[in-house]
Amino acid sequence: MLRVSNLSLTRDRKILKDLSFEVQPGHMLTVLGPSGAGKSSLLRCLNRLDTPDSGEVFLGGQDVKAMDILELRRRMGMVFQIPALIPDTVAVNVGLGPSLRQKTVSEQEIQELLQQVGLSPGFMTRQVETLSVGEQQRVAFAQVLANQPDVLLLDEPTAALDPTAALTIENLIKDIHSRLHTATVLVTHDIPQAIRFNTETLVIVEGSVLARGNIQDLVNDTSNATLQKFFKGELIGQSPAGEAPEQISQ
Amino acid sequence: MTIESLLLAYGLIAIALIISWHNKLTLEKEVVYGSLRATVQLILMGFLLELILTIDNYLYLALILLAMTLIAAAISGKRGRKIPHATGIAFTGILAGSVITFAVLAGAGVIGPEAKYIIPLGGMIIGNSMNASSLSLNRLIGELGHQRKRIETLLALGANARQASEWAVRQSVRSALIPVIDSMKIIGLVHLPGIMTGFIIAGGSPLEAVKYQLAIVFMIAGTASLTCMIVTLMAARRCFSQELQLLDTFRPSTA
Numbered sequence: 001m002l003r004v005s006n007l008s009l010t011r012d013r014k015i016l017k018d019l020s021f022e023v024q025p026g027h028m029l030t031v032l033g034p035s036g037a038g039k040s041s042l043l044r045c046l047n048r049l050d051t052p053d054s055g056e057v058f059l060g061g062q063d064v065k066a067m068d069i070l071e072l073r074r075r076m077g078m079v080f081q082i083p084a085l086i087p088d089t090v091a092v093n094v095g096l097g098p099s100l101r102q103k104t105v106s107e108q109e110i111q112e113l114l115q116q117v118g119l120s121p122g123f124m125t126r127q128v129e130t131l132s133v134g135e136q137q138r139v140a141f142a143q144v145l146a147n148q149p150d151v152l153l154l155d156e157p158t159a160a161l162d163p164t165a166a167l168t169i170e171n172l173i174k175d176i177h178s179r180l181h182t183a184t185v186l187v188t189h190d191i192p193q194a195i196r197f198n199t200e201t202l203v204i205v206e207g208s209v210l211a212r213g214n215i216q217d218l219v220n221d222t223s224n225a226t227l228q229k230f231f232k233g234e235l236i237g238q239s240p241a242g243e244a245p246e247q248i249s250q
Numbered sequence: 251m252t253i254e255s256l257l258l259a260y261g262l263i264a265i266a267l268i269i270s271w272h273n274k275l276t277l278e279k280e281v282v283y284g285s286l287r288a289t290v291q292l293i294l295m296g297f298l299l300e301l302i303l304t305i306d307n308y309l310y311l312a313l314i315l316l317a318m319t320l321i322a323a324a325i326s327g328k329r330g331r332k333i334p335h336a337t338g339i340a341f342t343g344i345l346a347g348s349v350i351t352f353a354v355l356a357g358a359g360v361i362g363p364e365a366k367y368i369i370p371l372g373g374m375i376i377g378n379s380m381n382a383s384s385l386s387l388n389r390l391i392g393e394l395g396h397q398r399k400r401i402e403t404l405l406a407l408g409a410n411a412r413q414a415s416e417w418a419v420r421q422s423v424r425s426a427l428i429p430v431i432d433s434m435k436i437i438g439l440v441h442l443p444g445i446m447t448g449f450i451i452a453g454g455s456p457l458e459a460v461k462y463q464l465a466i467v468f469m470i471a472g473t474a475s476l477t478c479m480i481v482t483l484m485a486a487r488r489c490f491s492q493e494l495q496l497l498d499t500f501r502p503s504t505a
Contacts, residue, residue: 011498047406048493069494070408078406084399086417097407140403147407 001025001183002151007045007055009207015041016052017207023151026181030201030215032194034235038207039187043153046185047076060150074101077149081156083136090114090131090139091124097147105146113142116179118172134165141172145180152176152184158193170196191231195219203227205235260285303366311365315372319345322380330387330485332499339484340387344379347477351375351469360465374466375473382474385426386481393418394489394500401496411490419486423478430474437467
């Protein structure tokens with residue numbers, strides 16, 4: 001479904017160095033790394049919000065460079081760390097993606113999307129400014145799902161939430177993934193969260209792959225000293241495990 | 251006015267300098283440069299105006315107005331340094347806004363076909379258009395930075411540049427038009443416009459003076475609105491790359 005080959009990105013410094021991985025249909029890959037490791041930049045290169053210096057990204061066997069950029073972004077839905085909705089009702093926000101392509105989403109479809117993210121139909125007419133950040137993040141998920149993406153890119157979607165709201169969003173991600181089987185790339189700096197997701201994991205540090213495999217196997221791999229340092233939160237620039245970089249109170 | 255009175259008036263610039271220095275606004279250089287420019291320009295214009303106002307060749311008049319537009323665009327473009335081709339955008343906006351307003355006023359007979367009407371009113375239109383352009387560019391840069399997350403969310407949903415920048419454009423135009431709208435609200439109550447006052451002092455009929463002043467007020471509003479819209483829409487398109495990414499100048503480096 002999604003294949004990334006030798007991806008590199010440079011800005012004021014080397015951000016991504018020769019990254020390669022694959023995500024099969026229905027699978028979830030967790031990209032784990034400390035702050036500044038290049039995780040968000042990696043996602044931004046996948047839907048071309050950033051242009052990599054070199055390397056290739058294939059979606060369903062097609063090079064994304066050859067794809068229409070608007071269609072690529074519809075097919076690769078991205079949920080950001082902080083929800084940035086438009087100042088309007090929940091219904092308008094949920095139907096926003098299709099409306100950008102002059103397609104209307106019926107009231108019933110919006111209700112179904114809201115149900116998928118755990119919000120009642122009563123939310124449809126609510127102004128998004130009146131919602132908590134956790135509820136806004138649910139609307140952001142519904143917004144992305146309305147585009148019927150082939151791949152979900154989740155950029156630290158719980159990092160701005162308090163621990164309780166973060167756990168409910170984690171459960172929502174698991175629920176969406178088990179029901180829709182959409183190929184998903186989840187980025188997180190939160191080691192306990194990666195362990196809770198218990199998926200194939202790519203550990204990246206300073207833009208390079210440090211290790212890959214099932215998270216439980218990686219945690220138990222004592223042969224890789226740098227990896228163990230990472231799990232102990234001892235790498236330079238690493239915030240203690242589980243600490244959110246940019247937290248918004250509910 | 252005596253030279254001493256003028257020097258005293260210059261003292262007011264010192265207040266602006268002290269405020270800038272005390273609050274670390276780093277505007278001192280701009281304030282001094284602006285006041286010196288104003289002095290030199292007005293001295294030159296004082297001597298040249300009599301000559302200019304007697305020109306009866308429309309080509310020369312058009313060239314003078316074009317030169318004014320170019321100078322205004324160069325000044326305004328500096329407010330949009332982060333936006334590629336900001337000077338060209340400012341020129342297009344100022345020229346289009348001014349030409350349309352000028353044509354409407356000339357067609358309505360408000361501006362007479364002589365240099366003594368064309369040059370001062372043309373200058374007023376271009377000057378107001380420049381203010382609108384500078385404010386629009388400045389506000390747009392602020393809004394694109396401020397709304398970066400929303401813009402990138404929209405891009406990630408499949409928005410094109412126009413759709414992604416819609417809210418930023420709306421807010422920029424709204425902010426840029428605030429001075430013009432507020433000025434219209436208080437005209438005659440707080441702000442007594444120069445042309446009307448001069449007209450009445452010179453012995454003109456108050457009703458005639460009001461008619462001229464209203465035409466000028468609406469001219470300013472019309473020019474500002476046109477320029478704001480043209481400049482903001484054109485500039486917003488330039489803030490995205492060909493691959494529909496918000497330019498690096500509007501976002502911090504990410505990792």
